[in-house]
Amino acid sequence: xxxxxxxxxVKNKLGTHGVENTKxxxxxxxxxxxxxxxxxxxxxxxxxxxxxxxxVVLEIExxxxxxxxxxxxxxxxxxxRFSDLTPSQSELDEQLPDGRIxxxxxxxxxxxxxxxxxGLWARVKYKQVGKELLRVVYADP
Numbered sequence: 001x002x003x004x005x006x007x008x009x010v011k012n013k014l015g016t017h018g019v020e021n022t023k024x025x026x027x028x029x030x031x032x033x034x035x036x037x038x039x040x041x042x043x044x045x046x047x048x049x050x051x052x053x054x055x056v057v058l059e060i061e062x063x064x065x066x067x068x069x070x071x072x073x074x075x076x077x078x079x080x081r082f083s084d085l086t087p088s089q090s091e092l093d094e095q096l097p098d099g100r101i102x103x104x105x106x107x108x109x110x111x112x113x114x115x116x117x118x119g120l121w122a123r124v125k126y127k128q129v130g131k132e133l134l135r136v137v138y139a140d141p
Contacts, residue, residue: 010035010042017078024140028075034063041079050117053080071140074126074133081126084108085119 004012011029019025028034037060044052057076064070084107094102111119 006039006042010039013042013079014038014075017075017082019075022137022140024069024072024137025075027069028072031067034060034067034072037063038076038079041076045080045083045085045118048112048115048118050114050121053118054121071133071136074130074137077122077126077130077133080118080122081130083119083122085111085115085122 014028019028028038037056041053041056041060044056057080060076061070061073064072094104096102
């Protein structure tokens with residue numbers, strides 16, 4: 001980690017996910033409560049706590065529901081999905097002679113089992129709803 005404040009780190013990371021490209025996305029940065037929830041998400045990630053990450057994601061979802069902007073959940077999933085908690089590269093599945101399957105993944109750094117769980121959960125959530133939510137975000141005038 002650099003000496004960048006956590007607030008600037010979160011803002012920069014959200015920027016790489018395109019929050020500044022849409023009116024709805026800009027809300028992630030301009031709504032103080034929502035932005036602070038993303039800071040809390042980063043703190044949970046830094047603690048490598050799956051429970052804490054899920055708790056903050058639920059807080060984000062509840063808040064977005066109250067302001068009728070649930071589609072912005074895509075940025076929470078992207079925040080986790082496109083991080084060093086997910087593999088930077090995956091190799092093709094290999095079937096072993098005894099019928100078992102080997103899955104190999106390359107991470108950009110050493111990750112704990114709990115960090116891998118966070119990344120895997122985020123990949124699944126993003127795959128389930130990511131494209132649909134992004135369509136709504138980009139369709140919002």
